[in-house]
Amino acid sequence: MLSCKQVSELSARAKCEGLSFSDRIKLKYHMMMCKGCQTYHQQINLLQQATAKLFNKPTGGDTLCKEARERIKQNLKSDKSKD
Numbered sequence: 001m002l003s004c005k006q007v008s009e010l011s012a013r014a015k016c017e018g019l020s021f022s023d024r025i026k027l028k029y030h031m032m033m034c035k036g037c038q039t040y041h042q043q044i045n046l047l048q049q050a051t052a053k054l055f056n057k058p059t060g061g062d063t064l065c066k067e068a069r070e071r072i073k074q075n076l077k078s079d080k081s082k083d
């Protein structure tokens with residue numbers, strides 16, 4: 001069986017360049033048997049999802065402070081009244 005260190009190296013390589021069939025089997029086998037690696041990979045996945053969410057978050061919207069929102073509303077109203 002692979003060591004946990006070898007598994008982390010393999011899974012890092014898998015993300016970049018893919019793995020051979022036998023490496024994938026070894027990786028899967030280790031992951032089924034090793035609680036530590038299962039937890040580690042769950043945490044890595046969570047972290048990746050959280051990071052993706054953070055960077056895909058639209059600017060504006062809920063990040064605007066109340067004051068800025070009010071100012072924009074006022075500006076929009078005054079623009080409309082000019083028409």
Ligand SMILES: [Zn+2]
Binds near residue numbers: 003004034035036037
């Ligand atoms: Zn392990």
